Amino acid sequence: MGVPTQHVADSYDLYIDGAWVSASDGGHFATVDPATEESITEVAEATAEDVDRAVAAAREAFPAWRDTDPDERGRIVHRIGELVRENREELAAIESLDQGKPLSQAKSDVDGAARYFEYYAGAADKLEGTSVPVGADGIDFTLREPYGVSAQITPWNFPGNLFARGVAPALVAGNATVVKPAEQTPLSSLRLAELCEEAGVPDGVVNVVTGFGDPAGAALSSHEGVDTITFTGSVPTGQVIMKQAADNVTPVTLELGGKNPAVVFPDADLDEAARWIDRAIFTNAGQICSAADRVVVHESVHDELVDKLVARAESYELGRGSDDPDMGPVVSAEQFEKVTGYVEVGREEGATLAAGGGTPDGEGYFVEPTIFTDVDNDMRIAQEEIFGPVLSVISFETEAEALEVANDVDYGLVAGIFTSDVTRAHQFARGLEAGNVYVNQWFGDTNQTPFGGYKQSGIGREKGLEALDSYLQTKNVAINLAEGSSDSLPGA
Secondary structure, three states, rough: OOOOOOOOOEEOOOEOOOOOOOOOOOOOOEEOOOOOOOEEEEEOOOOOOOOHHHHHHHHHHHHHOOOOOHHHHHHHHHHHHHHHHHHOOOOOHHHHHHHHOOHHHHHHHHHHHHHHHHHHHHHHHHHHOOOOOOOOOOOEEEEEEEEOOHHHHHHHHOOOHHHHHHHHHHHOOOOOEEEEEEOOHHHHHHHHHHHHHOOOOOOEEEEEEEOHHHHHHHHHHOOOOOOOOEEEEEEEHHHHHHHHHHHOOEEEEEEEEOOOOEEEOOOOHHHHHHHHHHHHHHHHHHOOOOOOOEEEEOOOHHHHHHHHHHHHHHHHHHHHHHOOOOOOOOHHHHHHHHHHHHHHHHHHHHHHHEEEOOOOOOOOOOOEEEEEEEEOOOOOOHHHOOOOOOEEEEEEHHHHHHHHHOOOOOOEEEEEEEEEHHHHHHHHHHHHOOEEEOOOOOOOOOOOOOEEOEOOOOOOOOOOOHHHHHHHEEEEEEEEOOHHHHHHOOOO
């Protein structure tokens, strides 16, 4: 099976200061189609020197972009969204090829990316400060100002969509950006950089350095010329970035892992619960930080819900993303080894394999939709983020037990409640240690709703107006109006 190349160049350079430039040492690496294990194309491998170039370009471009009229910034950012929509088919094809996800899911991701640019464009001329009452002898007000250079280190599960999620608010706030996409999936970010240029973003305001965490990612997160860092990815990598940023006292926004419980009560609509949970764990082959990877279900409806989930899992068609199957491969050989390793861990821990667990013969990094029952919450498959199509089912007897199990992990990104009792839903939601709570749905948040986690799931919020706090700092201005007040000053 060959690799379609109609949307892909023979090779890609770095995008710095509005130009395509080679890596300083001429290095390249291959990006691979996870459905075939074949190389798609070659991409420039950035060095620390290249990161220096990109940060310098962003620093030079920042003052003029900051001083651009807010309504003009908004128009440019909105135009990016329009171009994303106009190039939807191409961007989705690139994303599906490079990441492996079904084409229809890639199109949905592109729609979401366009929406980020549109949504934040409308905020450009509304980033207002406040007036603080201090009495008749003074005036006090605040200004919201951009940080300067925003480093964006993006993951491989939704590369184009998360490029937009971070770059759009950063640009609207008046920052310049340097984006380091994951080495597994760099292609959509490079194409989006072109669209930013076409929309009128000045040279140096958006830069993309492709390469590996070491040296490129480390050079960016530890760079003294970077003023704020946004990272989405694993907890260990997030911890490293925090340590690197600490030397420069650079603020960080971190959206990290999850081990997210879907709590199903006996009064829930089980067909609807199964439909949502199925979508929440097997979309994008489970490679979603907010995936419903733990089902915590009341013992009285455990078997019925499991039967419904197993039937759904066993109906899945796996295939290459461009063929738009139900589920594509996981993203890489490394991820394949990780996910299949956890399937073996589940077996060894004594959980019951109710569905899947296999890897279809042939090429590609495919893992069947997998469901484990008889899971105890202290098992590794219930505590550790697998980031694959693997679901753990845990039963409970009392509501107090359900809440204890739901919260008894190091993470706190999202949680879900399935019940027909609105009072129970409200009360249970208050007790959950999670940044986002879904009730009788999953992935119910939108571009305008804040997203982020408790505990080891991160710091700060992405999406919504709250995300702008990661890209704006507050300046307070205090003006003295009292006559003769300087008389009391030393030397007056």
